[in-house]
Amino acid sequence: MSREQIIEKNKSLFWYIPDDxxxxxxxxxxxxxxxNHGTLENYRELIDALGGERVAQIFFSATGRQKGNYYPEIYHFFSLVLKKYDKAQGNIES
Structure with missing residues (x-):
């Protein structure tokens, strides 16, 4: 599934952004x-579309206010889950 298909399939998550x-x-x-707002299936589709390493790179590069946009429990959970894809930290697991 492509990123465009993810956005189209889950357009209710982006309700505040005009269609165009x-x-x-x-x-x-x-x-x-x-x-923050998707399901486990949405997460799997995101990994398929962008790749685990890219998702981890985006997630772990969030600092300051961007990092604060994640709910604390979501940030904690995905910091553990995405650690296996994080090259920058040397945490790639086989």
Whole structure:
């Protein structure tokens, strides 16, 4: 599934973005929204579309206010889950 298909399938998650602007959604916003408000199936589709390493890179590069956009329990959970994809930290698991 492509990122565009994820956005189209889950357009209710992006209710506040006009339809003609949805194609401009950044990878960072896509990751943040799916992790905060999506389902486990949405997460799997996101990993398939962007790749685990890219999702981890986006997630772990969030700092300050961007990091604060994640719910604390979501941030904690996905910091554990995405650790296996995180090259920057040397945490790639086989």
């Amino acid at each position: 602007k949805k194609q401009d959604i950044s990878d960072a916003l896509l990751v943040e929204t799916v992790l």
